[in-house]
Amino acid sequence: MAATATTYGARAHARAQEGARAEAMPVVPARDWQDPPCEAGHLVWAETVAGGNYTHRVLARGTELRLTDLHGDACAHLLLHVDGRPWERLNVADTVKVQWNAYLGEGVLLLSDQGRVLASVVADTAGRHDALCGTSTLVRNTERYGDGSPQSASPAGRELFKLAAAKNGLEPRDLPPSLSFFQGVEVRDDGTLDFTGSAGPGGSVTLRAEQDVTVLIANVPHPADPRPGYVSTPLEVLAWRAAATRPGDPLWDATPEGRRAFLNTAEFLTARGLA
Amino acid sequence: MSTDTEVAARASWSSIVREGETLTITDLHGNQAVDFLVYDAHDTSVRYSAPDTIHAQGGIFLTTGSVLMSNEHTPLMTVTADGVGRHDTVGGACSKESNTLRYGHHTYAQHACVDNFLAEGARHGLGKRDLVSNINWYMNVPVEKDGTLGIVDGLSAPGLSLTLRAERDVLVLVSNCPQINNPCNGFEPTAVRMTIDEAGAA
Numbered sequence: 001m002a003a004t005a006t007t008y009g010a011r012a013h014a015r016a017q018e019g020a021r022a023e024a025m026p027v028v029p030a031r032d033w034q035d036p037p038c039e040a041g042h043l044v045w046a047e048t049v050a051g052g053n054y055t056h057r058v059l060a061r062g063t064e065l066r067l068t069d070l071h072g073d074a075c076a077h078l079l080l081h082v083d084g085r086p087w088e089r090l091n092v093a094d095t096v097k098v099q100w101n102a103y104l105g106e107g108v109l110l111l112s113d114q115g116r117v118l119a120s121v122v123a124d125t126a127g128r129h130d131a132l133c134g135t136s137t138l139v140r141n142t143e144r145y146g147d148g149s150p151q152s153a154s155p156a157g158r159e160l161f162k163l164a165a166a167k168n169g170l171e172p173r174d175l176p177p178s179l180s181f182f183q184g185v186e187v188r189d190d191g192t193l194d195f196t197g198s199a200g201p202g203g204s205v206t207l208r209a210e211q212d213v214t215v216l217i218a219n220v221p222h223p224a225d226p227r228p229g230y231v232s233t234p235l236e237v238l239a240w241r242a243a244a245t246r247p248g249d250p251l252w253d254a255t256p257e258g259r260r261a262f263l264n265t266a267e268f269l270t271a272r273g274l275a
Numbered sequence: 276m277s278t279d280t281e282v283a284a285r286a287s288w289s290s291i292v293r294e295g296e297t298l299t300i301t302d303l304h305g306n307q308a309v310d311f312l313v314y315d316a317h318d319t320s321v322r323y324s325a326p327d328t329i330h331a332q333g334g335i336f337l338t339t340g341s342v343l344m345s346n347e348h349t350p351l352m353t354v355t356a357d358g359v360g361r362h363d364t365v366g367g368a369c370s371k372e373s374n375t376l377r378y379g380h381h382t383y384a385q386h387a388c389v390d391n392f393l394a395e396g397a398r399h400g401l402g403k404r405d406l407v408s409n410i411n412w413y414m415n416v417p418v419e420k421d422g423t424l425g426i427v428d429g430l431s432a433p434g435l436s437l438t439l440r441a442e443r444d445v446l447v448l449v450s451n452c453p454q455i456n457n458p459c460n461g462f463e464p465t466a467v468r469m470t471i472d473e474a475g476a477a
Contacts, residue, residue, distance in 0.1 A: 086404070093325070093367020093408040096424055098376045102365065103422035113389070113406075115372030132335060132365065134326025137348035158346065173320040175346070176407045187418040191336035191361070193329070223330045257376045264375060 024050035024234050037066060038240035045239035051232030052153070054160035054218045056168060058083045059209045061275065062244040065119075067181055067217075069126060071233035072201035075183040075222045077135040077157045079175065080110060080118045083212040086170055088112045092131050092177045098257050102187060104129035104179060107251060109258050110207070116265040117210040117258075120245055126203030128184035128196050134177045135161065136223045145230045154230040160218040168214050181205050182235075183222035195224045210244050210265055212274075244275070278471045284464035285453035287391035289399065291316050292441040295474030297355065300449075302413050304465035305433035308452035309412040310368050310388040312396075313343060313351050316444040319401060321345045325364045325408040335418065337362040337410065343439070346407075350442040358435035363411040365418075366426055368392060369454045378456045391450035399446060411452070412437060414459045426457045 003009040026047040027033050033046035044063065049055050051074070059065060067076045082088040091113035096102050098111055106124040109117045135157025141148025148156035150163060161175050182203060184196040219235040221227075245251050245262060252262050269275035281303070282288045292298050300309055315321035327344035329335055337343075339357045342350045370389035374382040392406050413431040418424045453464050 087402075091367065091373075091408070093365065094370075094373045094376075097366045097416075097426070098373055100425055101422045102418045102424045111373075111376070113370065113372070115370070115375050132326060133330040134324065137327065137346070139348040171320070172346075173322075174404050177324065177326045187335060187422075190334070191418075192334035223326075224333075260376045260379070264372075 024048045024053065033238065036240065037238060038064070038242070042240040042242070043238065044241060045237060047237045049217065049219045049235040049237055051234060052155045052220055052230070054164050054216070055237060056164040056214065056216045057239070058212065058214050059239055061209050061212050061269075062242055063209045063239050064122065064206055064242040065209065065215065065237070065239045066204055066206045068202065068204040068236040069182040069198060070201060070236050072198050073231045073233040074219055074235040075232070076181040076235050077161070077178045077218040077220060078181065079161060079178045079216040081170065081174065081214045082112065082118065083214050086174055086214065088114050088116070089174070089176060090118060090179070092179060096131050098261070099255065102131060104131055104181070107254055109261055110179070111261060115261065116268060117261045118213050119207045119209050120251055121205060122208045122251070123204070123206040126182055126199045126205055128182060128199045128203070129205070130180045130183065130185045130222065132187070132193070133180070133185055133223050135180065135218060136220055140223060155220060157218040157220040160220065161216055164216040164218070168216070180222055183225060185224055193224065195222070195226060197225070208242065208245060211269065276473045280469045282449065282451045282467050282469060284451065284466055285386050286451050287395035288449040288451070288469055289395045290447055290469070290471060292445050292447055292471055293474070294441050294443045297438050297440050297472045298447060299436050299438045299470040299472070300412055301434065301436040301468040301470065302431045303433065303468055305435070306413065306429040306431050306461040307465050307467055308414040308429070308454070308459035309467055310392070310450040310452050311410040311412055312392060312406070312448040314446040315345065315351065316446045319399070319405060319446065321347050321349070322405070322407060323351060323409065329364055335364050337364060343410070351445055352439040352441050354437060355440045356436075356438040358437065359413060359431050361415060361430055362437070363414040363416040365424065366411055366414060366416045367408045368450065369452065374456065382456060385455065386453035388450035388452055388454070391453070392448055395448050395450070411459065426459050428458045429461070
């Protein structure tokens with residue numbers, strides 16, 4: 001009789017797996033992460049997200065979130081919704097229009113559709129990001145890779161976002177256009193796009209939550225990636241307790257549009273007794 | 276058969292456009308921006324996706340031949356004629372809230388497209404979560420080498436028009452842009468005309 005033929009044997013077999021390690025997995029508790037980029041004990045989320053996978057977490061205002069492209073072919077598709085009020089969410093059009101820039105990088109504010117800041121980009125060593133092309137879909141991935149369903153070898157970003165959304169009480173109609181980090185595009189004079197790809201292994205971008213936000217992340221190839229294969233490598237996600245941007249921080253006054261966005265956010269949070 | 280509606284300056288409009296029918300939008304006085312959202316009429320969770328439209332056609336400007344794609348990467352409408360040559364996919368709608376960032380808090384009392392979309396969408400059971408980045412017909416939003424992006428003077432002129440063919444039954448929402456702080460409509464909102472023609476009509 002096999003060892004797992006009984007309930008006792010199956011239980012022992014399952015429990016013996018504790019302590020196993022894989023490249024892509026969450027580390028719980030997060031403070032057990034080796035070499036944290038913050039004060040000891042401040043880490044609240046430590047995870048390596050496999051290529052073709054997704055993750056999600058609610059982060060408190062003031063939390064910093066660092067995404068790292070470990071091997072050079074991660075692409076972090078990202079959405080933000082205000083925790084508990086998901087009808088206030090990332091608005092990519094406002095983000096690029098209000099800040100007069102189509103490209104993401106250090107100092108960019110990720111704006112909601114209510115004239116407020118959801119998160120700030122406080123550091124960026126990659127410089128290859130995209131606010132124009134969104135994420136991949138079941139239809140496109142099936143055309144390009146043969147399948148795009150979540151359990152396939154080539155999951156589409158939108159399908160993974162639907163799952164991450166559902167686990168936070170959200171529906172497909174709650175998924176607006178997303179941003180993507182680590183795989184970029186550039187706009188030519190005639191409006192057509194050049195895919196720039198990745199900046200290479202080790203690039204990172206750090207966001208700071210300026211409200212309590214639900215973060216949805218899908219790590220899948222950029223929809224404009226011209227390579228025939230589905231190339232998607234692990235994404236490191238670390239988050240730690242820090243402080244939201246305050247008056248006096250250079251970022252607060254970096255632009256008149258950003259200053260008004262921070263002022264609107266502060267007024268809103270103060271009225272709710274949240275800041 | 277043809278139905279013809281003039282949409283006043285600052286007003287909203289909506290209609291079902293059946294598969295094969297065409298919708299012609301005429302810029303009656305020139306340089307008016309027409310904010311535009313389109314949904315599958317039978318499943319409004321399938322709706323216009325700016326990013327899918329952009330990466331499907333490999334660029335940010337719309338003109339003849341451009342296919343408006345849904346968030347499930349399926350075609351909603353196709354631009355079959357265009358007298359202007361460039362329309363915007365990036366800038367989205369003006370709102371009272373975004374106006375406070377772009378121009379200052381003194382603009383908060385002014386009319387804005389998001390309010391038009393919310394009011395017009397509510398007539399079809401759509402709420403705030405159903406609004407996404409929209410098309411701005413006749414609006415000109417170039418992107419410079421360094422990424423600088425902005426709404427600049429339009430390329431349209433009085434009487435120019437564009438025509439869209441519905442690839443399935445769709446619901447169209449329009450806000451005839453009331454913005455008076457940027458050149459999308461020459462700082463002066465004016466009327467446009469919406470014409471729906473049955474399948475096969477000119």
